Amino acid sequence: MKITAVETYLVSAPLDVIWNTGIGSGTRRDELLVVVRTDENVYGLGSSYHAHAPLAVKALIDEKLAPMAIGEDALDIQGVWEKLHYGSVYLGAAAVSALSGIDIALWDILGKVTGQPIARLLGGGGVDRVVAYIGCMVLGHKPMEDLLAEAKSYADMGFKALKVRGGAGVERDIEVVRETRKLLGPGVDVMIDMNASYSWPEAVRVARGLGEVGAFWMEDPFDYTVANHHDDVGRLTKMALVPIASGGNVYTRYDVRNLFERGGVDFITPDAVKCGGISEAMKVAHLASAANVLVAPHTLNGLGQVANVHFAAAIPSHVRAHVEWDPGSNNPLRDDMLTNPIKVVDGFLKVPTGPGLGTDLKWDVVRQLPFSTGEEIKGHGKRRSRRWNQSAAAPAPSKAAEPVNA
Known part of the structure; x- marks a missing residue:
């Protein structure tokens, strides 16, 4: 069973209220979906961490990892993992996040082929x-x-x-x-x-x-x-x-x-x-x-x-x-x-x-969740303690992001 394609889709959904934390203010949820297709019409679904730079992680999959995965045996999960991990030299944790979605999708394929939950x-x-x-x-x-x-x-x-x-x-x-x-x-x-x-x-x-x-x-x-x-x-x-x-x-x-x-x-x-x-x-x-x-x-x-x-x-x-x-x-x-x-x-x-995984995607809903540009969490970086820096106020809420096509 050979991998024939690796597809990526970005989706976003706004939060009802601004989410304030020690690291910044969140305005929406983002997810980077991964679909691995095979020559036997069995496909698997996965999710890769967007690392608050979703377009960059998507590009890592599309331009670096997908070409390495295509043609490999979809049931050789460990072999594919090693090829992608050790082949994504110089890219560090971003590549680890990116390959996560492909690995999850391969486990989804194995579950479908064997009729068993992951x-x-x-x-x-x-x-x-x-x-x-x-x-x-x-x-x-x-x-x-x-x-x-x-x-x-x-x-x-x-x-x-x-x-x-x-x-x-x-x-x-x-x-x-x-x-x-x-x-x-x-x-x-x-x-x-x-x-x-x-x-x-x-x-x-x-x-x-x-x-x-x-x-x-x-x-x-x-x-x-x-x-x-x-x-x-x-x-x-x-x-x-x-x-x-x-x-x-x-x-x-x-x-x-x-x-x-x-x-x-x-x-x-x-x-x-x-x-x-x-x-x-x-x-x-x-x-x-x-x-x-x-x-x-x-x-x-x-x-x-x-x-x-x-x-x-x-x-x-x-x-x-x-x-x-x-x-x-x-x-x-x-x-x-x-x-x-x-x-x-x-x-x-x-x-x-x-x-x-025991679930599939509703593609009509996916299309109704277009990816939004801008930051999911507007980070403010590490601050000096308020004990010494009285000007360290909470960050202003982010402006609403503009939706774009995934």
């Missing part, structure tokens, strides 16, 4: 649901009263874990977790994502305070683009002030191994659409299993969330933790674009049982 092919056939935590593009920076009302709405839906956005300042971040836990009680886990906001001394202060108020984890306090990220994360983890999570922006098993060797984390958060596909996500999970590190998959949008639910079902059970889930309103990528969206019951995500 989760079962990966060894997770005995798992019919995975526990979710509320995350993605919700629970951003907002007045405390509004944030608590939003958090309670998710608890009322049956979710037992949620993640608020940090990076608003040491005292504010501690207050947010304290007040959310006070409102929801001990039966709901409260995580906080710092979105790479803090210096070393700030991170220690906020970690100590979060441990005192019972945060379930603190995620990504440091900028992962700097050379000493793994050292700092490992050093903070060893202090045992609060459980530390990281890994959504750590690519491939090689980078994860380096993170573990430098001191590690308590939770690793790989995403199949970012870290190299389902194939690489499983290798990361096995590394974590050997290190006894809990695996809590990060997710993003629509088709990518489906892929990560299959991955989560196959994570070794002794290290399988929560799976991120976006419950936000008006999300056509999650609800309208897929023929079989993920089912949510009492805070659990049902693992699809159909062949492959």
Whole structure:
């Protein structure tokens, strides 16, 4: 079964409200869809992380990876992965994100050919649901009263874990977790994502305070683009002030191994659409299993969330933790674009049982979700603490982006 074409499609959907975080302000959801076609009329679907530069990642697939994949055996998933990864020299993490969608699509093809869901092919056939935590593009920076009302709405839906956005300042971040836990009680886990906001001394202060108020984890306090990220994360983890999570922006098993060797984390958060596909996500999970590190998959949008639910079902059970889930309103990528969206019951995500991913795309809906130019998240870069820089105000909301054809 030979690969005959690799197609890419960009889709966008605006958020109902501006989503403010420590890293910037979000205005929409983007997804880069990948379709791999074969000479036996079997096709597979995948999703590649857009890296906040969707046109660039799309070009990587169209101009670099697709030509390498065409003509290869669609059932030789490992062989194709190695060819694309080691053949995409000089392109780094962007190429890893790009090849993720192709890898996921090949697993979808294998599932269709064998009549099995991907989760079962990966060894997770005995798992019919995975526990979710509320995350993605919700629970951003907002007045405390509004944030608590939003958090309670998710608890009322049956979710037992949620993640608020940090990076608003040491005292504010501690207050947010304290007040959310006070409102929801001990039966709901409260995580906080710092979105790479803090210096070393700030991170220690906020970690100590979060441990005192019972945060379930603190995620990504440091900028992962700097050379000493793994050292700092490992050093903070060893202090045992609060459980530390990281890994959504750590690519491939090689980078994860380096993170573990430098001191590690308590939770690793790989995403199949970012870290190299389902194939690489499983290798990361096995590394974590050997290190006894809990695996809590990060997710993003629509088709990518489906892929990560299959991955989560196959994570070794002794290290399988929560799976991120976006419950936000008006999300056509999650609800309208897929023929079989993920089912949510009492805070659990049902693992699809159909062949492959267990879903297809509604192409009429895809065409109604034209890609929008501009930034999905208008980043403001890392700022000096407000303690020393009183002018560090929240960024102004982004202007509405202009739609273009995918």
